[in-house]
Amino acid sequence: MTHVSVTVNGAMREADVEPRTLLVYFLRETLGLTGTNAGCDTSSCGSCTVLLDGESVKSCTMLAAQADGRELTTIEGMAEGDQLHPLQESFRRNHGLQCGYCTPGMIMAAASYLKENPSPSEGDVRLALEGNLCRCTGYQNIVKSILDAAGSMAGAEA
Amino acid sequence: MATTETFIGQPVLRKEDPELLTGHASYIDNWTMPGMLWMALARPPYVHATIDGIDTTEAASMPGVVGVYTATDFDLAPLPFVWPITEEIKVPVHYPLASDKVRFNGDAVAVVLAETREQALDAAEAVAVTATELPAVIDIEEAAKDEVIVHDDLGTNVVVHWSHGGGGDQSVFDSAPVIVQERYVQPRLIPNAIETRGCLAYGVPPVDEWTLVTATQIPHIAKVTLAGTTGIDEHKLRVIAPDVGGGFGSKLNVYAEEALALALARRLRRPVKWIEGRRENYVATTHGRGVLHDCTLAGTEDGTILGMKFVELADMGAYYQLLTPGIPELGGWVYMGPYDPKAYWFEFKGVVTNTTPTDAYRGAGRPEATYVIERLVDSFARRIGKDPADIRRMNLHPPHEDAQTSIMGLNVDSANYEPLLDKALGLVEYDKLRAEQRDRRERGDRTQLGIGLSTYIEMCGLAPSNILGALRYAAGGWDGATIECLPSGHVIVKTGTSPHGQSHETAWAQIVADGLGVSPDEITVLHGDTHSTPLGMDTYGSRSVAVGGVALHFAVEKIKAKARTIAAHELEVAEDDLEWADGAFRVKGAPDTAKTIPELAVSAWHAHALPAEVEPHLNATAVYDPPNFTWPAGAHVCVVEVDTETGATEIVRYVAVDDCGTIINPMIVEGQVHGGVAQGVAEALYEEAMYDESGNLTTSTMTQYLIPSATEIPAMTTDHSQETPSTTNPLGVKGIGEAGTIAAPPAVVNAVIDAVSHLGVTAIEKPASPERVWRAIQEAKGDGRAGASPGSEGGTS
Ligand code: FES
């Protein structure tokens, strides 16, 4: 067993886990944070994307032990109380989700990307989403949602 | 709260979103229970082999393992197959676990229960199978030769032959001035819902009651059929579809794992959970398409289509799943397309192979049909040197507002196709594009422009039960709706449809909101639980709004009839003196004297002063069996650039004009079109399930099977301003879930061929990969076809 202690969505969480436990299952099964989904076994789909020290990672590509001592944000940590994150708001406003399975990963990937590039073009957003698959939306409204969120986040800061 | 607003036709934001956006969805893998065991299946690495022995000792002794079971440990009936489309059909026996032979990559022979997911998976790997390998047959034409037999007891691989037969003057196929003959191959596709399958079975052992929570599109059909497979009494079985992460037909099925989880939970009296891995999904969940068509078009030199004839060979896979041979049959009613041929012929043969069973994949039979029709029409246009848009326009079926019997025998509810084509051509600026294409061709540019069209019809709203009966389908096509108006003013809607991304909670609330004069915020839609919503036939075939949505309309009418009686009684007027206006029953001539539905719900609840004949409580149930199908239609145009040196294709424009009848929520309609087109583009350019020579799936992971991402899928222009109401139902709705997937593949492939047709290329198959395109160009060059004028196409006769 390996001891893992992390800060998740602002709270300190720790547990003993099997050394081979992937971060995605540590979050989902050990900590009960099931908002982060898993959709593949080849690091292809991106549904497991979370923020590790503010940057997006696919949580199926690393062990829980590798996150020890670091800070994680999952989809459950995006809203502040009843106040949805601007990305969550814009996904809703623009019908950026259908079945919703890819959505947490899309939002986390977008949150990380918008920090890097707060005013992206449509092409930029499409490129940034290359590692995140969606089978329902054809991506059009996901891209629209992210561009819209970028706009509203810039507006809020101005 | 009562409201006078109207909601049908408005882009109401989704009621589903808050949970999904905040990480609080109920997908199957989010379920856990005390005492729960994990299930895993042993799928030996054979394609076709006789099983000599299964040794479970090592697996059984591994840490955490509670039990390892093979077929002989169960007393299960075969898995359900509900569509024996002909009297003579041969039906392969399909048990949840294989015991005599492995017949495809995903066939399971043993099942393991363990305390954790990992322990179960490790033990499943350790199940040792000794087997004698047999030659495998993967290709359908090879399989049809019967040199290798998949099911010895059937004696042949050609298990079904269904002929629609012919209509009109068949001699046109020999004697018409222009005869175009083509063969089109449509590869197998892997549906790839981003959530794999999974289920959790648990129960109340003392009373022998069992619940299956499963990632399915069809909880109601699953309940009935799983009762049969497991022997659990139907009234003691409950099936719940929680939030489901996409289906696309792959969850329109009843699978071995569902039966096994139930049987094991019952045997061990503990909850049993199974979650499919993605590699497992690629072999164990149904595939789509996998068909081959020989096609003939008979026409005149001026471009009139006289007849179309299609002979299909369809890959069934190693067994039938729920509907397998019914899928090509479903396509078998739309081979006239939106055109007006005076003669047709359609028949197909189903062939078993050593591959994953095929079944519905978004569109189910209708994309396969539309693809070959639209390719053939383009081929005809090229042959006679005419513009494919002109050929389509001159052959479109004339418009009709009332239902009309098509040449293939079913009633088309309403039609108005030409404006759709004109709209699409206008939006894409067709003439300008053709001019640019000419310029590029004249200059001999490396990057050439291609414009591809697809005009389509669909047959949706499955389905009138009597027609399903005539087609030998075991179930009906009706759906149910119950509405309960609570005294608090809230309205509960129970629907028999079972969404997995299609936004029924929102759209259904809009329908009821308009009907009852309440806000959608005051309406809760329950679905997908055979306990709380017992009357249903689930979600597939673009049926939900056209059947389940219409059932709601009739339940609303019943509520209103009852509410009107109560209102008249309370207002002391005759019922005829009331009219429904602005969300309330109002006294004619004195509109301020009124009763709203929430007010009447209170009266019906306390029941202190109801008219004698009126039962307390304002509720109603309607079960609706549609009198006809619905027939959406549309025109899509795809514009591509093809690099003639590398064969690489880029979609530069995509226009989708769809007429799905009355629209409940335009935002949702648009989203359905986007997603459908994306899947169609994927089918046209990227996706194909491939096997090696010994029959192993080589595209066995998401890294090998090319699912397009946001960089490959183009931005799309959609238009749904034409709403030709369906005459089938009072809402006028037709359905939109599959339109994109039906229309897009031929639009894209036609565009790719069009881009290089001046080089002599006349055919490129799906997926039109750079390699395929490049080869087609090289072959055309080798044949000296380059420079041939559009009117002198060689390859067909
Ligand atoms: S689960 Fe698919 S990338 Fe992590």
Ligand code: FES
């Ligand atoms: S919304 Fe279903 S996978 Fe993206």
